[in-house]
Amino acid sequence: MRNIVITPLAPIRISVEAEILSPDIFAPLSMEQICGLDVWQGNRKKKISDLFRVVGDEGPAKPEETALRLEGDFSRVKRIAEGMTAGTVDVTGSVGMHAGNNMLGGKLSILGNADDWLGREMRGGSIIVEGNAGNYAGAGYRGERCGMRGGEIEIRGNAGAYLGEHLCGGNIRVAGDAGDFPGAANQGGTIFIGGSCHLPGAEMTKGTIIVNGKAKVLPGYQKLEIVTIGGEKYQKYAGDLVENGKGELFIQAGSS
Amino acid sequence: MRVEDAICSFCGCLCDDINVEVEENKVKRVRHACRLGSSKIMGHERIRSPMVRKDGELKEVSYQEAYERAAEILLAASKPLLYGWASTVCEAQKKGILLAEEVGGVLDSTATVCHGPSVIGIEEKGLPGATLGQVKNRADTIVFWGCNPAEAHPRHSLRYSSNACGRFTSEGRSAKKIIVVDVRETRTSKNADMQVIIQPGTDYEVISALRMLVAGKGDVVPEEVGGVAKKELASLAEMLLAAKFGAVFFGLGITHSRGRYKNIDNALSLVADLNSHTKFVIMPMRGHYNVGGIGQVLAWSSGYPMSVDFTRQAPYFNPGETAACDLLAKADTDAALIIAADPASNFPRKIVEELAKMPIIQIDPYENPTTLLADVVIPSAIAGVEAEGTAYRMDGLALRMRKLVNSSYPSDEQILDGILESVRSLRSSMSLRGGLKDDN
Amino acid sequence: MIIRGGIVYDPANGIFGEEMDLCIDGGRIVEDAKGEVIDARGLLVMPGGVDAHSHIAGKKMNTGRIMRPDDSRLGTEPRSGVCRPSTGYTVPNCYAMGYRYARMGYTTAFEAATPIIEARHTHEELEEIPILDKGALTLFGNNWEVMECVHDKDIAKLAAYVAWGLRAARGYGIKIVNPGGGEAWGFGSNVKGLYDPVPNFDVTPAEIIHALAEANEMLRLPHSIHLHFNNLGKPGNYTTALETLEALKDIKPSRMRQAVHVTHMQFSAYGGTSWRDFESKAPVIADYINRHNHATMDMGQLLFGAATTMTADAPLEYGNARLTHNKWSNHDIELEESSGVVPMVYSRKMLVNAVQWAIGLELALLTEDPWKVLMTTDSPNGSPFVNYPEVIALLMSKPKRDSEMATLHAELSKRTSLGGIERELDWSEIAIMTRAAPARILGLEDKGHLGFGADGDVSIYNLLPEEVDASKEHATVKKALATAKYTIKSGIVVCKDGKIIATPRGKTYWVDAAAAQADMDRLMVDLQEKFERYYSVQMSNYAVQDVYVTNPKVIKAGIGAEPLKEVA
Ligand code: SF4
């Protein structure tokens, strides 16, 4: 494994766009070349080494043999691990928006929280967040018909609103609560919510949403039988019928 | 002198039948306009001169000095925010976009605090709309959802909607069905045939229930949705289906309640569904007279109608990230140019506190609470009264605003041009001195 | 400026691939000039491209942008050099519109459909498009005043209205879209055919089209009526196409040009009774066009991939949206029109799309005379204009068509005759279909050719026409056409090796036609009533003011006007 550690030199105020923080970009480069990569802070183009200390094993290596370790607070650094196909990115703190954007493979682990649009339009690989995720985890871009299409997102804390909006595939697991409209316009993905949420599966046409806590159910859902999943009893619903949807929604029986 | 068919520069109705009497270059009388429009056209106390804050106090300076100070602020910033734009004309908006490109800033309009969610809803579903004249000539069923034109757009009803007479609506109000959906009784609902009071934050569910009822799937709908009995919703659905031409107008009551853009998204689908049965259109009730214009100009210039981030030289759009409120909430901007807007009164307090921390340039004819925070204040001519220009009505129709009186103030466009020139010359002198200094 | 040694294709002047020098001075082609010398030895040289039908500006285009941030994010290019930023693929921003046309060697493009009342918006966008010369066709086919004149059989008053409308819109010519259907859509219905009366107006689409054609010729407009047929986009609609063409046979053109230009014929050459037995009727249509001389058409070629459909045919768009379950924008325009915008993806796997793809090509290849058929994609309806090089490569290469067809549905060969067509167009024919013919069809005297006095618009491609076999080397052809070596606009090099290096402001054509005063007076009585009772704006705020067209090129026409110089 080629290990590379990246640490902010100072607290960051204006957010930094750093889509180059990915094993795919780092792997073929020497440490010197890596330090010369560009990031943007507002309208200023900077060298990665202007803002971060970058140390690690000399390259090149293959992406799958490359491990990035982001130490410190990256909550104002956006687009970490964008489009990564292999390798690992471990973040000891929190990350800014769009972490794991368009991710295709590999593993992104975040010990802190993730900001909005975690794993946007993700197609493969896995993301684990120990803390909370913001809005739009696993969702798509504005106006696009597909959000996440594949891969796994696991959020051990809570998720914000619009979780998995326009989900077209893949799995999202939230241990805590999700906000409003999880799985809106779901077209085939699976969402598990350990806690509660509001109006799940709006305009869902296909796919599955399981809610262990409470949830308000939309009027376009037809109440079906009580089913048992993993030893727990759930009220099953079919919908969203406003879109002639064939999605399945399960809410912990007796909680809605 | 009399100016006929002047265009009112207050609200998105953009009434174009205003008669104005001008004596000695002063507006003496305004006819046909509503109370809101008249007072805008009549005007009030103005900012006298450009000002720059020195030692904590605003001091009167020349326009040139104000432009230069503004240029310094903009060029020193890593992420300047250029905000406002809804109450000025398109010609100024075009200049503003060019300025945002050249200084690498984020340009956002006041739509972000009014119909921003509507735009996002439209991005999900499209907008089945019409010009207001189409509604006037044809609509026999009109729904006002979360809006109160009787207060906010006083002439809407007579010119375009409930009380308008047109080719197929010659009987006016008496042959129309007016429906108001809101969380409380309003002045608009007094003129309604049906009033539906819903629990706050339940718009989405209520619309879903209506979609089910319209599609003949009422059996699935629960007995009560959003505090409204299914029976009542069923009769509302029947009224909608009975329309020959229906129009839905919606306002901040639905865009800013729980559900936000999803509410609009669902309302747009309801209207699309209704078109399988009859004819229906839908339209946001835009507030500021040219908030439509900034959306149009931005869209044709950058591809996006609001919240456009030019910091990386290519337009990037992602409301939730690039809107003025988002940037301020995250303290992710370091200077602001505010034009024809008053964020100090309209933004949440926490955001105003953030705004207060950074250098602010204000361009406005009038003093307002934002002036108290500003470091550079540049008074402008009132667009649509003292300066000509283009504005887009709430239905997207472009009209040319007339100039009613002469003014010694420069127009917004001229001011932005002045700042742009200063930016260019400052930048070239800076590059002569060896590049931009990064002070972040 | 002197362009040295190019292999020049200028069909309007009878030049079909001759090595010659071109001189430009004062923005025009001249006999002799000094100055910059451009080395074009052996390279393909043609007049600047002219697009006679493209959706480039106005409410529909902007609606497309606003509802499609997913599209706007494609094709993003930062601001650099002389260029403002570009965005979008099917719905590019104004800057990209100019740069991308210029990059392909095009210098002129006409916006296809503008309602009079919304023309101000169209011009705001046209003004923002760099480099190109442009114009906008004006919609008349669902207009109340038009239908009332038609009902009263008052062609003189109709002509007066057309003249007034073109002036109010700063428009170039008469566009007719699904006549009567747009009005019917005002109450959610449509007209079913040429002889189906328009609700509340007691006229038929046939009468509207015929009367507007008569008015067009009465006013001696440079362009003919520009027609989007009824029933467009529906299986079996080729009969409507033939019926409509037959109904216009008696129109006598007032100038040396067609009596009707049919736009995006691909969408109107459909056989079958449903999408299930859908098939091409392009051979029948092409045969008709071959045997008659009153009509021209443009292809409206469809290509696989993303598109955004946008048309004044609003009921069609509602159908599209419901069929594809996609976003739907609609816009009804008081007293004048309706319209819609729906995103679309044409798929290789869909037999229907494959047949549509084949129909456009069949139309172009089976029409013998290239002066009768223009290369278009009805951008962005069939595909965005940046894909013109793909269309041209297909027209020039049978092997390319065959290899494409091999990837498509097996059933395709039974639904279209394309596989059996051997014809491969040559550079002269391409120059006609993309330059000479669109200019002649539009009536643009100074465009589409390189004779003395013509506009100094020239495109030079990195391709040796005498050496490259377009049939075999179609990839080379496509690549060369996508990025011109030089695009010269009014004597200024605007694009070099695909890079935009200058962005002069183009001009906007509009037609100022004179009508008889007595007819104009009668018309004013009608219009005053319309504005008092029906329009939501005052008459005095209606017409486009001069400030919106900063570089106008006004073409005079109409009754009593100087006779127009005939196009070569
Ligand atoms: S309704 Fe609006 S535009 Fe009309 S006069 Fe009143 S404020 Fe002005």
Ligand SMILES: [Zn+2]
């Ligand atoms: Zn078209």
